Amino acid sequence: MSKLDNPLEVYKLLPKSNCRQCQVPTCMAFAAAVIKGQKRLDDCPHLKSDIIERCDVQTHKRETIEQQQEQLIEQLKKEIAKVDFSLSAERLGASLVGGKLKIKCLGRDFIVDAKGNVTSDCHVNPWITLPLLNYVLSSAGKNVSGTWVPFRELTNGMTWRPLYEQRCEKPLKQIADQHTDLFQDILVIFGGKPADNNSFASDISLVLYPLPKIPMLICYCKPEDDLESTLNVFFDATAEDNLNIESIYLLGAGLVVMFQKITFRHGHQALIAL
Known part of the structure; x- marks a missing residue:
């Protein structure tokens, strides 16, 4: 045959x-x-x-992105079983509760058990599960330096830059342009705090913590006269010491998906009110 x-x-x-x-x-x-x-x-x-x-x-059925993500999550879960949580909590900026890790993500508590299962009061998505498990496994525990750099200036940032700009910064800017006040409210709701320094003069300049030692600085300037609006996202210079570049990209892409859903619901509610 x-x-x-x-x-x-x-x-x-x-x-x-x-x-x-x-x-x-x-x-x-x-x-x-x-x-x-x-x-x-x-x-x-x-x-x-x-x-x-x-x-x-011999058929080669193409797997969906969701299927690929689930496979990766299952692989990471197996590796989590080898991690000593009691020795890792301080490294991760987390706390140990009942033998489980409690980690702050965007101001919310996420719990990771010894089998790698992730639970939270809010909805748990692959975009946070994958980076979170990678963070537990590979974070060097480097303290935040306070030096902000764009994604492209991270060690491996240029490799992922085209995809990052297309899936993260551009759609995030579009959301900010179309829903400026709501955009700022969303950032605050998810724990956004003003930056410690004034080196980034922007209409909106807030720091988010998707993971304890992976802060993101989002700066947005509204359009003015003949000038177009601008949106830039910065990461701490130590970001890749605590998380691989693919997971950093995934955090950004996940934020976009989440913000898009929120603005869609907000707009839908406004239409109903009319």
Whole structure:
């Protein structure tokens, strides 16, 4: 029996006529759909039964982002079991309660047990679970330096910069532009505090703590005369000592998703009121 594990091998069997009788635009697209498990070989009316019978298709179903995140979380949970919480609490800026770690995230208490399960009074999402577990496992416990740098100036920031700007800073700016007062209120609700220094002159300049030793400084300037609005997010220079760059990106992307949901609900309620 012939094993087919890539689209080209399937394509070689097809008539290459792009007849569309399989409801797919081209034979190559059909071949790709077969490998993904979206189509079967016998969906092609031109393939003889003996060819179909002697072929074993190895499908490669594409996992969703959510499935990938859940797999990563399960891997991290197994590693959490090796961590001594009593020795780690101080390193993490956390406290030990009943043998579990209590960690402040955006002003809320999140509890991590010895099996890596994360619970909180508020909704627990993968965007906070993944960075939180990584933080417990890998944080060096470096104290915050007070030196703010943009994402791109973190050690590995340039690698993730395009994705970070597209998924974090740009949509965050859009939220601030469209819902400026609400944006500031959201930051305050989630523990935003004024920066200790005045080096960033902005209409909104607040520090958030998604994790105890991973502060974020969000600065927003409203549009004025011919000048466009600006939004910048800064991290403490020690950020990558306490969390890997992918998790730092994930924190930013998670904030955007959360803020978008809040502003959507707020706008929906306003429409109902009208």
